[in-house]
Amino acid sequence: MSKVEMIRFSEMLSGDEVARNEVKNMGTDFKSIATFASQRGFSLSVSDFSIDEELSEEELRGVAGGRSNYYASGEQVGGFLDY
Numbered sequence: 001m002s003k004v005e006m007i008r009f010s011e012m013l014s015g016d017e018v019a020r021n022e023v024k025n026m027g028t029d030f031k032s033i034a035t036f037a038s039q040r041g042f043s044l045s046v047s048d049f050s051i052d053e054e055l056s057e058e059e060l061r062g063v064a065g066g067r068s069n070y071y072a073s074g075e076q077v078g079g080f081l082d083y
Contacts, residue, residue, distance in 0.1 A: 009042045 013020045019040075026032045030049040037044040 005043050006048060009037050009044060012040065012042075 013023060019036075023033055023036060026036070030046045033049055034044050034046045
């Protein structure tokens with residue numbers, strides 16, 4: 001995974017409400033999200049969206065509260081779904 005590529009994808013979603021809503025509606029269907037990203041010129045795979053580590057309490061609260069920061073391999077790389 002390219003952290004830079006994930007950041008670029010996050011930035012694109014930050015500025016494109018339609019794309020952001022499409023990804024949001026995909027939930028945790030990482031295959032669909034990877035395909036969506038690929039169709040828009042990003043080099044991301046399913047594994048780029050997987051979390052290999054347990055989430056911290058703060059991360060769990062954020063997910064439960066509807067705030068979504070994007071994590072790749074346990075590292076936060078963006079917050080494109082924040083409201």
